[in-house]
Amino acid sequence: MIRSDILDLMNMVMKKRGREPLADEGQSTREAGFRSLDFSEVALRIESKVGRELSFEAASMRQIETVKDVLDFFEEAIKG
Amino acid sequence: MASILLRNRLFFGADAPCTWADLLEQGQAWAGDPTGYADRRVVFVVPDMRHACMAVAYGMAHSLDWGVIEAARLSEAVEERFAENGVHLIEAGSGAVLGRTPLPAQVQPGRVTVLTSGTTGLLKLIAHTHASLNTFDRVTDLPANSWFLPYQIGSYAWYQMVALGMFVADQDLIPGDFSDLAESFKTALSRGLVTAISSTPTFWRHALMSLDEALLASADMRSISMGGEIVDQPILDRLAGLYPSARIKHIYASSEAGAAIVVSDGKAGFDAALLADTDSRTIAIKVEDDRLYIRSPYGNTGDQGGWIDTGDLVETRAGRVYFCGRAGNTMINVGGQKAFPPDIEGHLMAHPEVVWAQVTARRAPMVGNLPVASVVLRTPMDEADAEQMLITHCEGTLAEYAVPRLWDFPKQIPMRASLKS
Numbered sequence: 001m002i003r004s005d006i007l008d009l010m011n012m013v014m015k016k017r018g019r020e021p022l023a024d025e026g027q028s029t030r031e032a033g034f035r036s037l038d039f040s041e042v043a044l045r046i047e048s049k050v051g052r053e054l055s056f057e058a059a060s061m062r063q064i065e066t067v068k069d070v071l072d073f074f075e076e077a078i079k080g
Numbered sequence: 081m082a083s084i085l086l087r088n089r090l091f092f093g094a095d096a097p098c099t100w101a102d103l104l105e106q107g108q109a110w111a112g113d114p115t116g117y118a119d120r121r122v123v124f125v126v127p128d129m130r131h132a133c134m135a136v137a138y139g140m141a142h143s144l145d146w147g148v149i150e151a152a153r154l155s156e157a158v159e160e161r162f163a164e165n166g167v168h169l170i171e172a173g174s175g176a177v178l179g180r181t182p183l184p185a186q187v188q189p190g191r192v193t194v195l196t197s198g199t200t201g202l203l204k205l206i207a208h209t210h211a212s213l214n215t216f217d218r219v220t221d222l223p224a225n226s227w228f229l230p231y232q233i234g235s236y237a238w239y240q241m242v243a244l245g246m247f248v249a250d251q252d253l254i255p256g257d258f259s260d261l262a263e264s265f266k267t268a269l270s271r272g273l274v275t276a277i278s279s280t281p282t283f284w285r286h287a288l289m290s291l292d293e294a295l296l297a298s299a300d301m302r303s304i305s306m307g308g309e310i311v312d313q314p315i316l317d318r319l320a321g322l323y324p325s326a327r328i329k330h331i332y333a334s335s336e337a338g339a340a341i342v343v344s345d346g347k348a349g350f351d352a353a354l355l356a357d358t359d360s361r362t363i364a365i366k367v368e369d370d371r372l373y374i375r376s377p378y379g380n381t382g383d384q385g386g387w388i389d390t391g392d393l394v395e396t397r398a399g400r401v402y403f404c405g406r407a408g409n410t411m412i413n414v415g416g417q418k419a420f421p422p423d424i425e426g427h428l429m430a431h432p433e434v435v436w437a438q439v440t441a442r443r444a445p446m447v448g449n450l451p452v453a454s455v456v457l458r459t460p461m462d463e464a465d466a467e468q469m470l471i472t473h474c475e476g477t478l479a480e481y482a483v484p485r486l487w488d489f490p491k492q493i494p495m496r497a498s499l500k501s
Contacts (some may be wrong), residue, residue: 016471036415040444041485048486056445 001049006074009045010067013038025068032067039070046074054080084140088245089252091226091273092130093264100137100246103130107138111172114142121185123147123162123193124172125154129255132233135172136242139192140210147193147205150233150258154178161203167193195234197498206236213243215333216251224250225276225303228268230283232258232497236333237308241278258497262290269295276303278331281315282501285436286493288318289456297322307331309500310403312426313348320346332403340365340374348426349402367394371407412439415447419482424451424474431473433458433466436493438501439484453484456493463489 011021019033029039039061047054054077064070086101110131111117111124122144124135132148139146147167149158154169159179162169166185169178192213194206213236216222227245231238245253254273257264265287268274284306287296301323306315311330319328332341332350340363343350354365364375366387372394373387393404404410405422412419421439428437436456441449457466467487474483494501 016468036446037450037481037485040447040450043445044442044450044486054445061446 001046001078003071003075005049006042006046006071007067009042009049010034010038010070013041013045022067025066025071027067028065029067029070030065034067034070039064042070042074043077046078050078054078084137084246085249088248088250090133090245091252091254091268091271093257094267094271097252103134104137104141107134107141107172110134111138112175114138114144116175117142117144117146117170118189119187120168121145121166121182121187121191121193122168122170123149124170125149125151125178126172126233127151129233129257131172133242133253133255136239136246138172140246143189145187145189145191145193147195148234149195153234158203161205165205167205192239194236194239196236208236208239210243210247213239214247215240216244216248219248222248222251223302224252226252226254226273227276227278228265228274229253229255230258230261230265230277230279230499232499235498237278237499240333262286266291266295269299272298272300274299275301276305277301278305278307280308280499281306281311282309282436282493282495283499284315284319285456285501286495289435289458289493293322299323301326304328305331307333308498310405310422310426311348312429314426314429316346316348340376347400349400352396352399352401355401367396367401370394370404372403412441412449412451414449414451414481417479417481419451419479421451424453424478424482424484427474427478428453428455428470431470433461433469436501442486444485447481450485451482452486452488454488454490456490460491463487 007022014021014034017038022032022034043054043056056077060073064073084100084104086104087099089097089099090103091097124139124146126132126135126148127150132150135148159169163180163182166182168182171178190209192208192210194208196204196206227241229238229241231241241253244251254268302325304319304323304326307330316328327344328346329342329344341350341354355367366373370393372390372392374390375387391407393407393410394401395404403422404420410420410422412421424439425437428434434455435458438454439451442452444450455470466489470487471483
């Protein structure tokens with residue numbers, strides 16, 4: 001699963017909730033309205049796609065502020 | 081003990097009706113001399129519903145310490161369970177003793193062994209008597225009815241209905257074939273026999289999905305009872321629409337507590353005034369720490385006299401008490417917020433395109449758990465469209481954390497042996 005696939009999943013979740021798509025990686029997740037519930041949903045959808053449970057590091061999760069941080073985080077988690 | 085009403089009838093499949101007198105006679109010929117069982121706690125192993133009813137007539141008529149189980153349910157673990165409880169498994173007909181030698185047990189003539197798998201899936205043996213099973217004994221002037229009997233042989237609900245057929249005047253039974261319940265219900269409806277049913281909401285949802293609506297509506301349905309699961313407003317409304325002249329009630333009962341609450345005002349939950357009335361009611365109910373407790377003379381003998389913790393969570397809203405599910409496995413913690421699956425399921429099932437819904441928790445990073453939904457739709461549609469439709473339905477009514485995040489759309493409603501989902 002590549003970075004653009006993850007972004008597609010994030011935007012699918014945004015669209016379902018009636019929100020604007022994420023414009024660029026520098027955008028703040030807070031300003032974009034990408035919330036912790038959305039993050040968790042994307043995580044589960046990625047798990048379904050890759051067919052295994054991912055391990056997430058709590059410390060890294062707390063540092064997430066931008067769309068780029070989310071993409072980096074999931075990329076790392078998938079590499080596992 | 082109350083006399084068996086030998087003239088009440090039973091309709092098995094497409095066969096001509098028979099009476100309890102016929103079944104008692106057949107049971108007598110089949111099981112033989114009852115003195116051979118008088119000094120033992122026995123459970124008769126039967127091949128089908130007709131033989132189960134024969135065993136009931138026989139066990140009741142001779143006040144044995146008895147019960148009944150269908151042969152298909154036997155396994156090594158089940159046989160072990162009976163042996164631990166001092167029960168002799170008897171293959172009625174041959175008289176052969178099945179399973180291993182049971183531990184010694186005190187024989188109690190008149191005891192009826194009711195089987196329940198409970199929520200744990202482990203077979204439990206609950207002691208009852210004909211009196212505690214005959215929960216209709218205080219109902220006066222029950223109109224003549226033919227009850228479709230959908231329950232599994234040996235379960236509490238099954239015995240209750242059998243007791244109704246045995247001990248209450250003019251109450252005929254139409255036992256369903258548990259191996260193909262929908263087909264046997266269809267047969268009974270086609271014969272124009274069914275005027276009453278006791279079942280679960282899942283049974284009805286299944287029937288509404290799998291049977292022709294015109295056939296369902298053709299029944300001269302006068303009495304519908306539901307229990308065993310939370311009875312939600314949408315299913316009450318749907319059945320009221322289908323059977324406008326039927327008396328529809330939902331009953332709260334359990335194997336341990338017996339029948340305790342009967343609601344017939346067409347609304348989900350029950351009137352909170354029942355909680356205050358502990359003196360005039362034979363069956364008392366109370367709520368402590370959001371849990372429902374019951375004191376009932378219909379409770380099994382082991383718990384006689386005391387309050388029984390039902391393990392069910394309730395919530396009072398606007399003078400009405402609503403069931404919220406089982407304690408311990410009900411609430412979903414979503415990032416510290418509490419989401420209750422029964423509330424979410426009830427809201428989903430209020431959507432006209434939803435036949436059945438079940439909400440569970442799935443572990444998720446950051447928020448701990450997310451609610452995920454399994455939904456059976458009335459008509460097939462694109463899953464992404466269905467998901468969007470239901471999210472829109474939930475938004476604005478449910479809290480954001482309670483809106484399911486992942487969706488699954490099975491084609492059939494799952495139904496367990498207890499007729500629950």
